[in-house]
Amino acid sequence: MLRVENTQRAAAIAVALGAFTALVGCRGQESELPPVHLNHNMDTQEKGKAYRADTTGLFADGRAMRLPVDGTLAQGQLVTDVHFDDGLDENGDPVKKFPDAVKVNGELTDAFRARGEQRYNIYCQPCHGLQLDGKGSVAANGADGKPRLQVAPPSFHDARLKTMPIGQMYKAIKYGVNEGNMGSYAAQIPVQDRWAIIAYVRQQQKAKDSTVEEEGGQVLVVAKVDTASAEHGQQLYAAKACVGCHSLDGSKLVGPTFKGLWGRKEKTSAGEVDVDVAYLTESIKAPNAKIVEGYPPVMPMIPLSDLEIESLILYIKTVQ
Numbered sequence: 001m002l003r004v005e006n007t008q009r010a011a012a013i014a015v016a017l018g019a020f021t022a023l024v025g026c027r028g029q030e031s032e033l034p035p036v037h038l039n040h041n042m043d044t045q046e047k048g049k050a051y052r053a054d055t056t057g058l059f060a061d062g063r064a065m066r067l068p069v070d071g072t073l074a075q076g077q078l079v080t081d082v083h084f085d086d087g088l089d090e091n092g093d094p095v096k097k098f099p100d101a102v103k104v105n106g107e108l109t110d111a112f113r114a115r116g117e118q119r120y121n122i123y124c125q126p127c128h129g130l131q132l133d134g135k136g137s138v139a140a141n142g143a144d145g146k147p148r149l150q151v152a153p154p155s156f157h158d159a160r161l162k163t164m165p166i167g168q169m170y171k172a173i174k175y176g177v178n179e180g181n182m183g184s185y186a187a188q189i190p191v192q193d194r195w196a197i198i199a200y201v202r203q204q205q206k207a208k209d210s211t212v213e214e215e216g217g218q219v220l221v222v223a224k225v226d227t228a229s230a231e232h233g234q235q236l237y238a239a240k241a242c243v244g245c246h247s248l249d250g251s252k253l254v255g256p257t258f259k260g261l262w263g264r265k266e267k268t269s270a271g272e273v274d275v276d277v278a279y280l281t282e283s284i285k286a287p288n289a290k291i292v293e294g295y296p297p298v299m300p301m302i303p304l305s306d307l308e309i310e311s312l313i314l315y316i317k318t319v320q
């Protein structure tokens with residue numbers, strides 16, 4: 001009994017549904033005309049939709065999406081604190097002090113550095129290393145025994161990074177380094193956290209070398225001199241960042257070692273040359289004039305006086 005009743009009820013529902021569909025549903029044929037829509041409510045409106053053509057005729061270029069009006073900014077895009085947002089001072093130079101916005105009562109807090117440590121370990125450690133020594137796993141050699149990165153990440157314990165203004169570190173995070181040798185982390189790391197990472201880096205530099213100041217970094221004193229000398233050159237080698245890229249012990253850093261450089265023959269993009277005063281002067285004054293074979297053309301133009309260059313060359317001569 002029960003089964004018959006169910007079947008009858010199912011049949012009745014099917015008939016009703018069929019009748020309903022025949023009356024109001026699709027009629028099977030295609031039409032170019034817009035569907036009959038008796039009650040419009042607010043379903044169809046003359047409005048611009050993103051990425052669609054403008055159907056209202058309001059805009060001459062026929063696009064529904066508009067550019068911001070000249071001279072206007074979206075919320076959150078206004079930079080009022082260049083120190084905080086760009087790491088630059090009023091002259092456009094990289095800052096040496098942390099922005100007030102990241103301090104509490106004029107001081108950096110331990111919580112802030114701890115946050116920096118955590119962010120460092122997520123974003124920077126794979127290349128720059130847990131010990132900040134540039135020996136992260138990504139920077140290690142691949143299975144073929146060759147370095148995975150063409151340009152090695154520097155150690156934060158190099159004189160160059162210990163003396164680096166924090167505004168320049170900030171720039172490295174925000175924009176990357178040397179056209180992508182290191183990429184920009186602006187998308188992943190918000191402004192506040194970039195400063196937290198730098199605070200952690202400075203703390204770690206100071207832990208290894210007490211002459212590093214948290215804010216100003218390390219200040220290397222180069223004696224004022226009237227005549228060039230190898231001693232003066234040695235101070236410049238540390239103070240002018242050469243130390244970060246040129247070793248003294250024969251090891252290959254970003255650039256060739258200074259060990260035994262003087263007097264040898266060097267294979268360069270302009271053929272084989274003798275390493276003499278003229279070549280060294282040119283290498284320092286115009287780093288891209290001749291590129292040493294096997295090295296990327298990343299040596300920066302470092303502003304130096306003729307006397308300083310003379311001293312540097314006298315020093316390079318002593319590194320045998």
Ligand code: HEC
Pocket residue numbers: 120123124125126127128138149151152153154168169172173177178181182183185189197254298
């Ligand atoms: C994928 C590897 C990689 C990661 C991750 C990475 N770096 Fe680097 N970084 C490099 C390389 C390579 C260089 C050297 C680039 C050169 O000298 O051309 C570099 C250079 C730098 C420099 C020196 C900048 C200069 O002006 O010479 C700083 C500072 C720096 N990185 C900070 C950071 C910080 C902070 C993080 C984390 C937010 C980070 N890096 C993450 C690879 C990396």
Ligand code: HEC
Pocket residue numbers: 237240241242243244245246254255256257261266275280283284287288290291292295296297298299300302312
């Ligand atoms: C960011 C890394 C970097 C820094 C900093 C740097 N150099 Fe270099 N340097 C290189 C690279 C890479 C080369 C090889 C490519 C080339 O010839 O430009 C090079 C090449 C040279 C050469 C030619 C070496 C040879 O084997 O023929 C000299 C000399 C030199 N640098 C001197 C200096 C001095 C002096 C300083 C500091 C005032 C300095 N460099 C700072 C990266 C650097």
